[in-house]
Amino acid sequence: MDRVLFVLADYPVTLETAALAAAGLFALLLIALLVVVIRQSQARTEEARQRAEEAAAAQAKAAENERHLADMIRIQSEMTGRMQTMSEIFGSRTSDLARLVNERLDSQGQRIGAAMADSSTKTNETLSKLQERLAVIDRAQSLFAPRGPIEITLEANPTDAEAARFAALAGAGVNRLSMGVQALDDAALAFLGRNHSADEARRAVAVAARAFPRLSIDLIYARPDQTVAGWTAELTEALDMGFEHVSPYQLTIEPTTAFGRAVARGAWTPPDEDRAAALYETTQTVLETAGFDAYEVSNHARGEAARSAHNLHVWRGGDYLGLGPGAHGRLTLDGARTATVAHKGIAAYVAGVAAGTPWSERDSQSPRDAAEEKVLLGLRTVEGVALTDLVELGRTEAAEPLAGLIADGFLAVDADRVRATSTGRPVLDGVLRALLT
DSSP states (O other), rough: OOOOEEEEEEEEEEEEHHHHHHHHHHHHHHHHHHHHHHHHHHHHHHHHHHHHHHHHHHHHHHHHHHHHHHHHHHHHHHHHHHHHHHHHHHHHHHHHHHHHHHHTTTTOOOOOSEEEEESSSSSTTTHHHHHTTTTTHHHHHHHHHOSSEEEEEEEEGGOOOOOHHHHHHHHHHOEEEEEEEEEEEEHHHHHHHSSSSSSHHHHHHHHHHHHEEEEEEEEEEETTTTOOHHHHHHHHHHHTTSSSSEEEEOOOTTTTTTTHHHHHHHHHOOOHHHHHHHHHHHHHHHHHHTOEEEETTTTSSSSGGOOOOOHHHHHOOOOBBBSTOOOOEEETTTEEEEEEEOSSHEEEEEEHTTTTTTTEEEEEEEEEEEEEEEHHTTBBBBTTTEEEHHHHTTTTSSSHHHHHHHHHHEEEEEETTTEEOOTTTTGGGHHHHHOOO
């Protein structure tokens, strides 16, 4: 008889039964170990599969980005080829064409929505040569699929105004003109360094109004010794010119500019804060009474159709492709918002395009930098920004600084969008500093 080791619940445990139990327990442990090993192997297999899928997706995305970049380089190359052809035709005037190409295509992306151009051709240039230069508009439209009616804006100075020339520009597709009037006072124009007179500005606006479907003018106020009464009269006179969009900019003094140095020398004194504020309020009142809505801090339009599509696209954070020497752009590349700057100077630009490197600068913005830029631009408009854009920056209605700016009446939240109020817009720079720092 086997020797009884001990009794468990009235059951005698012998050496043989203990050995069998130990063997059974060992088998169970072995099975458990095998299950763990199999599951770990399966997990590693699944992880390897996921890594392979992610690698394949990343490779596909990289290939897509390369195709996207190649398309952009091809477009730049084709546009550069046209610039070189024009160089043979116009010789030393190629710099004029470069600026025209640069600005005209500055806000185009995968699909054209709007274009902005600088007036750069000479007023005494023959219309045939002007039309050849403006063929770039047709070329751009053939390279990009329009997403609807295209707004093509030309920026011009009053000295550029000539009826036949403006008619040629309109015939080439320019449908919006922005005229740099700046002031309707000869002394003010001289102070601002402009080379046109008030009468020339009046005549130029009249010529432009007959040639283009949409017309905008720029004005500068808060000039030295400017009074509320004088600005009211000047703005009221301007409103009789027939434009539907106006950009009144308050004169700002930067220390490193000629104006800043003149102020530092005591050559002249800018308006104090109270007078500057009064001039701002006068601007809002006069324009609102005339039917212009302030859809952006410094831009007023008579109805939504008169708003600048080019500017709105930029303020909304859309992509835009800058073509030509020195052109700036914002593109989504490799999943990141990317700031681009083309090579400056025609020779460097042409060489860069030929080498497949059209940009002298290509900086990927961090998600936070891109979000901050969107907020900085978006809060300038009456559309404001989505509340989620601020949440991404750690700003919520329930916490400072957003909560305080709302309570103090500088910002308002409506339908999940944050907007600057009439109180906040005049001091928007300070509001933005408080919000983002």
